[in-house]
Amino acid sequence: MGFFDLKAVCGVCENTVGMNRYKVRKSNAWVCPSCLKKAGGMTKVNISKVTIEELKSIIAAKEQLQHERENMDPMSTAEGMYQYCLDNKFGSGFNDKWGVKHFSVIESKLMKDEKVLMTFIGLHNYVSTTKHDNNYAYAITNKRILFAQKTITGEKFKAVNFDHLNDISFKKGMVFGVLTIDTLNEIFNVALDKYSAEAINNNIHQVLDEVRNVSKQPQVITSTVSAADELKKFKELLDMGVLTEDEFNAKKKQLLGI
Structure with missing residues (x-):
């Protein structure tokens, strides 16, 4: 699908988008302004160096952080x-x-x-x-x-x-x-x-x-995703410039229980 086609499909949200769109060259796909903004915008994400799947991961990670902030004490x-x-x-x-x-x-x-x-x-x-x-x-x-x-x-x-x-x-x-x-x-x-x-x-x-x-409550041990895997994911986002150093360190403290 060429640049001058009147309509295209965003590779992230799969919604139809008009001429106001951005080319994700590594995936030969398009991303709409809304999804790019969710990922951090042009100042945070170099769309010439990422794939659609990486954009989806970035957005999912940012939404997870936002959810945690909203539910944080x-x-x-x-x-x-x-x-x-x-x-x-x-x-x-x-x-x-x-x-x-x-x-x-x-x-x-x-x-x-x-x-x-x-x-x-x-x-x-x-x-x-x-x-x-x-x-x-x-x-x-x-x-x-x-x-x-x-x-x-x-x-x-x-x-x-x-x-x-x-x-x-x-x-x-x-x-x-x-x-x-x-x-x-x-x-x-x-x-x-x-x-x-x-x-x-x-x-x-x-x-x-x-x-x-307050009486001491028995500890409940639950199965969770590997902290190392989660930390690796957020380190990649830090290296890409999507997360700030402070955001990464806060997540690291949470995952490692520091």
């Missing part, structure tokens, strides 16, 4: 953790950009099957209004308490397992409310917004009580 992402703080008035940090950056450190340190239950932002190692370690992101998970801070030069991170936690107490001051996290090895004072500090403290204790009361 919002609290498993830095953006979701930060939004939880905003929605509950549990701190906002210096600005939105840095708030998400702090939580991105926590996101990268989450263990397999670790679920974030609540988050907040406060001034770490607070001594006075002029003496502290600036804003940190905090997360209470089903396994531990996490503290993190992103800086221009790097990042800081600490985790306290629940069996190393002595107590969490709260005191309201003139300017801030101060949360004291007492552990086996260290004591951390966190300055919080005066008007929401008490709510944060109450929520922390409620979450900790729920974690302690």
